[in-house]
Amino acid sequence: MTDVRGSHSAHIAIFARAPLEGKVKTRLIAAYGAPKATAIYRFLAERTFQIVRDACDAMNTTASIWIADENDVSHPSCIEWSERFGFPIRAQVNGDLGERMLNCMTSLEGGFESIAILGTDSPTIEGGDIENALGQLNHNIHWSLAIVEDGGYVLIASNQPSAVPFRDMTWSTPNVMAITRQRFRDARLRWAESGALWDIDEPADVERAIREGLLPPDL
Numbered sequence: 001m002t003d004v005r006g007s008h009s010a011h012i013a014i015f016a017r018a019p020l021e022g023k024v025k026t027r028l029i030a031a032y033g034a035p036k037a038t039a040i041y042r043f044l045a046e047r048t049f050q051i052v053r054d055a056c057d058a059m060n061t062t063a064s065i066w067i068a069d070e071n072d073v074s075h076p077s078c079i080e081w082s083e084r085f086g087f088p089i090r091a092q093v094n095g096d097l098g099e100r101m102l103n104c105m106t107s108l109e110g111g112f113e114s115i116a117i118l119g120t121d122s123p124t125i126e127g128g129d130i131e132n133a134l135g136q137l138n139h140n141i142h143w144s145l146a147i148v149e150d151g152g153y154v155l156i157a158s159n160q161p162s163a164v165p166f167r168d169m170t171w172s173t174p175n176v177m178a179i180t181r182q183r184f185r186d187a188r189l190r191w192a193e194s195g196a197l198w199d200i201d202e203p204a205d206v207e208r209a210i211r212e213g214l215l216p217p218d219l
Contacts, residue, residue, distance in 0.1 A: 018072035098166030105161035147195035
């Protein structure tokens, strides 16, 4: 396992999965079949890696890829991604998404002033969204999120990580962002938001991405 810490003030952690048929973009399989669903996932993941690579160069920061299943860290595609984009690979811990994000942030906390986590599902996120999220953090604002239209978020950044937005959350529901806001209020924490972006979860999202020129129709 490669150490991702260094002299940079911020770090970007990309949550990803190995592109295994039947295990990624499962909600698209009924409409498109497992091979095309996997191709869509691979396209989105590699788009995200390139955006983060460019953001790292622009901001002089670092990034890493966090694979959901520790058994998949050595998958050939994951190794190829690491080599092509220059990002070390780490394994996410077991648990729900909140437990995995909290572990990621606390694992990196000692080496960086701020940490951003983003997924690979959005065809609309750009490097400026990452830079904006990290730039919004200061001694008063300890959390920043890039929200998506379905009621969640595609990126979360912090300079004082804690379990507040992560513990016992019902993920993949329309209420994630609303609950997160209330938790910040209850904890008397200030936060910043940007967006709204959108991501690809359902067949309708695929068709929208194709219409808007964000996804090749012939994957």
